[in-house]
């Protein structure tokens with residue numbers, strides 16, 4: 001499929017513009033010199049409409065585009081209390097006149113009871129968003145009982161709103177919704193145009209993977225546009241066969257995006273061979289600072305004056321830098337890091353952020 005057909009297929013889909021696209025793509029000259037690579041950054045953290053944005057804004061544009069056509073008045077979504085996704089959906093909903101509602105889980109053993117408002121939670125409160133905080137234990141991502149408790153709470157609120165005559169859409173954790181996965185096909189499409197303009201052919205794209213919303217679209221775009229780039233995903237949670245998030249989920253979502261684009265759908269093994277997930281940078285737990293991530297945040301800030309965050313992008317960048325040091329990325333490769341957001345979490349509690357100033 002050529003890019004003209006690709007663009008035509010995407011243009012047919014419902015979409016409500018909220019962000020500022022294309023997002024910037026730029027070189028990281030000092031880090032490049034330090035590692036003997038050509039490093040670039042794709043700035044989904046600058047997607048708007050505020051300075052604290054992220055990769056979920058693109059999903060929101062497509063999901064809300066259809067929701068508006070369907071007369072949706074309220075969007076309920078869920079995530080950890082420091083979710084970036086929830087923050088982006090809330091901002092997007094407000095800007096298009098839909099009421100956002102967030103169900104937020106908090107691991108009280110790791111992070112304590114909710115006290116002073118900080119980070120993304122503070123920003124959600126500033127936007128006046130209806131939030132419901134549910135205290136959970138360590139295994140919320142893997143326990144069916146914990147998941148059911150949250151799903152039930154959402155169902156109750158949804159029923160209340162529907163009884164009042166409202167139209168409610170529930171969007172899964174991380175903005176997981178079939179209308180959204182196409183969004184990051186555009187991210188890769190933009191990156192190709194921007195890297196072409198810079199006179200480079202990308203060898204690798206690194207990004208942080210969590211709920212599997214960005215990789216399927218990017219992979220689908222790579223496959224249907226026939227580009228040789230390799231994606232390397234650094235995970236912030238377990239991502240094996242049998243886990244809640246697993247490579248099979250990525251394969252299914254990638255096939256769905258290809259079908260939406262009207263592109264040929266290769267067999268599962270072909271798609272699976274494109275997936276490369278490194279789980280060595282999770283650290284102790286989700287949203288718990290790791291030494292590598294803290295060091296990566298500092299290193300980027302000191303080299304380039306650019307900030308990544310402690311929950312997602314610091315861990316992702318730590319993976320990239322480790323691969324660069326260990327020679328997993330060949331010298332002089334053209335490498336882009338997808339900055340998916342997370343900077344609001346730099347203003348969280350020390351358990352989340354670590355000690356980045358020392």
Ligand SMILES: *Cc1c(COP(=O)(O)O)cnc(C)c1O
Pocket residue numbers: 054055056083084085174208209210211212213214215312313340341342
């Ligand atoms: C959701 C999120 C991720 C993980 O992305 P997925 O594409 O959902 O796997 C990474 N970084 C940030 C800032 C996010 O909000």
